[in-house]
Amino acid sequence: MNERNDLGPGRPVLLRGGTVLPMDVRHRVLSRTDVLVVGDRIAAIGPDLAAPEDALVIDATGGIVMPGMIDTHRHMWQTAMRGYGADWTLTQYFVWYYLEYGRLFRPLDVYAGNLLAAIEAVDAGVTTVVDWSHGLQTVEHADAAVDALRSVPGRFVLAYGNIQQAPAEWTAAPEFRDFVRRRITGDDMLGFQIAFDVTGDPAFPEKPAFEVARELGVPVTTHAGVWGATGDDGIRLMHEHGFMTPETVYVHASSLSADSYHRIAATGGSVSVSTESEQSAGQGYPTTWAIRAHDIPVSLSMDTSVWWSGDLFSAMRTTLGADRSRGHLEAHAKGETVTHCSLRADQVVEWATRGGARALGRDHDLGSLEVGKKADIVLIKNEHSPVSFPLLNPFGHVAFQAQRGDVHTVLIDGRVVKHEHRLVGIDLARAREEVERTVDHLRTTMGEEAWEKGMNPDIPETTILDNPYTYTDYRSASTHSR
Known part of the structure; x- marks a missing residue:
């Protein structure tokens, strides 16, 4: 336990003399500026602020002070399997989790994954995470997910999903309603969404789930534009039935036509881009080039640590690279130069800060450093790194140079949860024990041969195109094998 008595909650905090990126509409850079936190709010921003008598003063000189980052789509329950699927395709992911071994996860395994993911997020300066929790086979699994999130001093949104049942089935269950009544209380630190996908079946079997979300007054987050699984037909059905709203978050949105982008733009929804995922797994080319053209709001996300990193520095870096790469390739194909x-x-x-807040309907109090807003703040500073200087272009430094190891201090809701590169009040040893139990359970239950084969998939001789959802027999050329 890294408990530090001088960093207890409730104490004013003054970040002194840093380069502040408030992430306001003008994208200003404030040199040698202080940020004062009192309670859970930002009390003042400016040079040479007076420190309250009992304040914790943190020297931010040479560092960057920015809003806490916001991840709008992370399958936290899968984090105990970190790196297992490094060589997977999207098809192999679907087979392993949706059709074969996802059912093996017990509530305590969901707890272990969520616990580790939540700690990892805080450590990397990701102060808010949408837990796209589609492994909730029972309400016991859901309770375990929330218990884990509650045990870590971060800000989370539970996006409740269940890939083992049809959305219309699990959202109609009395125990689901009871869970929402018991656990979703309007707490500022735990938001709620409903998470499911739309296959494009003309019968629209997902419609009852949308109606439940509307009745409960909660947003829907959906994997849209995922090659081989969801596409334009699903977007059209959502639009025709009036279920595309400004609160809807479309994850990936890669393999869609201009018609779908028009519908998303016209209804005010936003897209969660997971560039590391899209460029590796095969949902479609990372779509920032298209959604920017349609002026659709963007947020960033990491998807799952089964493959990829769990920090938004990687997301920013890969997103810039993928977008620019496509621009260069398009220009070269026409004999031109960017x-x-x-x-x-x-x-x-x-996108990593204010964009995430906007997607969650929290841009009034999260995503930027402004007086009166919630004190979710990250200090990037590493005096032991040669990469920390010179600090010439702070935005470029955050996007291309910074790493999770450079996160010096993190405040969430005004509470110091990381300081001097060490987590505060978080039991990492316990998380390790929980995860080790989960890995042992899965490995033992699967058997060593299946475990090794799952981690080292064969190179196939045939091409397979198949949608993992089994609750509908709908077939189309783009979503199922013909």
């Missing part, structure tokens, strides 16, 4: 970057570093930093 002379100016369309997507800039400050834009992806905004």
